[in-house]
Amino acid sequence: MCKHIFYTIIIVLLNFSCSSGGGDDIIVEEPPQDIIPTDLNVSIDIVGQSSNALYGDGSGVTNFTASAINAVKYGFIVDNGLEQSSTNGTFQYTFTGTEGIENHDIKVVAYSSTNNTINKTETLAVAYYNGTPPVWADEFFEDGAPDPANWNYNLGAGGWGNSELQTYTNTSENVIVEDGVLKIIAKSDGSGGYTSARIKTESLQEFTYGTVKVRAKLPSKQGTWPAIWMLGADFSSVGWPHCGEIDIMEQTGANKNEVLATCHWYNASNSSTASYGLKTTITNAASQFHIYEMQWDENFIRMSVDGTQYYEIALNSALPFDHDFFLILNVAMGGTLGGTVESGFTQDVMEVDYVRVYQ
Secondary structure, three states: OOOOOOOOOOOOOOOOOOOOOOOOOOOOOOOOOOOOOEEEEEEEEEOOOEOOEOOOOOEOEEEEEEEEEOOOEEEEEEOOOOOEEEOOOEEEEEOOOOOEEEEEEEEEEEEOOOOOEEEEEEEEEEEEOOOOOOOEEEOOOOOEOOOOOOOEEEOEOOHHHOOEOEEEOOOOOOEEEEOOEEEEEEEEOOOOOEEEOEEEOOOOOEEOOEEEEEEEEOOOOOOEEEEEEEEEOOHHHHOOOOOOEEEEEEOOOOOOOEEEEEEEEEEOOOOEEEEEEEEEEOOOOOOOOEEEEEEEOOOEEEEEEOOEEEEEEEOOOOOOOOOOEEEEEEEEEEHHHHOOOOOOOOEEEEEEEEEEEEO
């Protein structure tokens, strides 16, 4: 008898149904969609900013507010520094790096919940001073011509009453703001003459009493006559010397190791021009910046260099130093103080870092 061996094969089928039948449905979820922030707006409030203080009150404090659709947080980066995070889009920063008015870059980044970003960069000018800010200043932080809200020009030749040799212009060849400094450039014109510049605050910025600080580097070549000085605002009506003149700093063309301070006026008692001046030794005047300062009140005018006083004149009602004056910056060539111009002269420059007036 043959034996038959039966093998039973059980096959288990797993049925998957997508539409009907008895199996459970399996739901495949879509991956989350990226959320991208949009419409980033940034508002800036420089504390104290007004029509009279365009760059703030000198504290350097600045408030930023950012908003963007779909943003859950914001990052603020000042002058390429570390990013500061904010969940509500507000950020306050105090600019204290350098005294004066400086340009700064602020980058604002908006983040979504999926960490996508958009950003915006703003450039702003902010004023910061250590202590009481000046009532008026020019920090020369914008390249180009001097700010026309602060400066106008004397133009032309004619010796300017002192046998000077230059012709004053208002071109960038002779006066320009570059890299944060004002440059007044005296040049040979190639034909035996010279050009230079003389800028003034007449009818724009005039004041009675106060402290003036000018940080400057002077020309080095023989024959140049740089000056930081003031004339009475009534100059156009009463003339010189009746209006009064205050020379905060002058330098002769022959001795570049001294500077002079002088006051000039009209002496009615003998119908003559009167003056009183003193000088002081200075080193590296052409290679380093120094601060030339005048302190002026109803009783005295005092002059100093780098904080060291060397000049004082007592005032009285007979002297014309009790009314508005305006500032002048110039480089003359030759003349009574410039003297002989060195052979082969091509050009030289006075650089001014800032002019500040405190009251």
